[in-house]
Amino acid sequence: KEYVAAGISTDHECTTIDEAREKLALGMKILIREGSAAKNFEALWPLLREAPGRVMLCSDDKHPNDLLVGHIDALVRRAIAHGIDPLEAWQAASLNAVEHYRMQVGLLRPGDPADLVEVDDLHSVRVLRTWIDGRLVAERGRALVPSVVPPEINQFVARAKTASDFAIAAQGQRLRVIEALDGQLVTRTAIEPALIQNGAVLSDPARDVLKIALVDRYHDAPPAVAMINGFGLRRGAIASSVSHDSHNVVAVGVSDDDLARAVNLVIAARGGVAVAAGNTTAVLPLPVAGLMSPRDAYHVAAEYERLDALAKELGSPLAAPFMTLSFMALLVIPSLKLGPQGLFDVEKFEPVSLFV
Numbered sequence: 001k002e003y004v005a006a007g008i009s010t011d012h013e014c015t016t017i018d019e020a021r022e023k024l025a026l027g028m029k030i031l032i033r034e035g036s037a038a039k040n041f042e043a044l045w046p047l048l049r050e051a052p053g054r055v056m057l058c059s060d061d062k063h064p065n066d067l068l069v070g071h072i073d074a075l076v077r078r079a080i081a082h083g084i085d086p087l088e089a090w091q092a093a094s095l096n097a098v099e100h101y102r103m104q105v106g107l108l109r110p111g112d113p114a115d116l117v118e119v120d121d122l123h124s125v126r127v128l129r130t131w132i133d134g135r136l137v138a139e140r141g142r143a144l145v146p147s148v149v150p151p152e153i154n155q156f157v158a159r160a161k162t163a164s165d166f167a168i169a170a171q172g173q174r175l176r177v178i179e180a181l182d183g184q185l186v187t188r189t190a191i192e193p194a195l196i197q198n199g200a201v202l203s204d205p206a207r208d209v210l211k212i213a214l215v216d217r218y219h220d221a222p223p224a225v226a227m228i229n230g231f232g233l234r235r236g237a238i239a240s241s242v243s244h245d246s247h248n249v250v251a252v253g254v255s256d257d258d259l260a261r262a263v264n265l266v267i268a269a270r271g272g273v274a275v276a277a278g279n280t281t282a283v284l285p286l287p288v289a290g291l292m293s294p295r296d297a298y299h300v301a302a303e304y305e306r307l308d309a310l311a312k313e314l315g316s317p318l319a320a321p322f323m324t325l326s327f328m329a330l331l332v333i334p335s336l337k338l339g340p341q342g343l344f345d346v347e348k349f350e351p352v353s354l355f356v
Contacts, residue, residue, distance in 0.1 A: 004028055010100070012058055013333075015184065020044055024051055029100060031058040032092075034075055036066050037323035039183045041075060045082050052088040056096045061244075061323055065301035065308075077125045086122040106133075149294050152287045156241075156270040158217045158249065161263050163256035166213055166225050168201040170194060172355035175201070176343060177209055178328060178336045180230030182318050185327045189336040189345075190229060191356055201227070203254045205234050205315070211256070214329055215249040215263055216340045217241060217271075217290060223263075224342045226354050228252060228328065234315035236277025237262040238307075240322050241290040244330045248340065252325060273322055275310040282307055 012031035014020040079089040106112035179188040237253025239262035253259035261276035271290025
């Protein structure tokens, strides 16, 4: 209630329909999110029938290969398949957002600019042509606007790391472990016994308790290293500089050597997504702010699919391991995350120790 009273009018983080209904009752509007990692449409779609004027469709953190399959159009199709009236599904995809955010977008009224899509029919939602401000900008899946190559503006000063930078000296027998959940941004906290060898804590792939590391990209500092489960890697490591909200380098791995390899691939590219397992290495460079590629979406999608497949070959059962990884350093989403200074309990909003 206090959150709504402060003036927050929309929410895209609902994971259960009861939570969404409570927020609707308090006056909020709900955005039904369906991204690559966080998938909430199936839990929330009945809201489209219950409150058609106060619900929107959105995509949050969606990888390029998923974008090529579909975006808001895919959610409209799914809503219609669930029995939602096509016009109410389209309303949630367009009109509700335009009106709520007071966007300067034409609404098919006399005198409005022509901002619209032409579809083959209201049910299949196959877009034939798109106009913006009266200009035809796309036709039958082909963009008609010129491509613009952005300058590679970046701030990436981290230096290469060594395996020893990821070592954890044993200071106890029990560990506070981040518990990653497939399809969710939230995590839980688990307490697990430490696997200790020669005074150092090791990853324990047999129990899916692996090292997670965060390397500050803006300062050359020692990594923050903790433990996580849910990623399921049996060998190797994955790393990425797409790491909300500060976009430092975050990595999960079985061995310190592979953690260093994966992190260093990202550092050398001044941003990117990487996989390392011994002599097998791969990286998708993201040199624009460490987050984006100057290449087209089709190239990026193909490269991302290759890395995603490699991560799953290493054992990860997650539907989107890199997207899930990107939220492990987001210090505002419960309950346990990793920041540059170490583990952070979001619910208590204070740092906590690795050892219990």
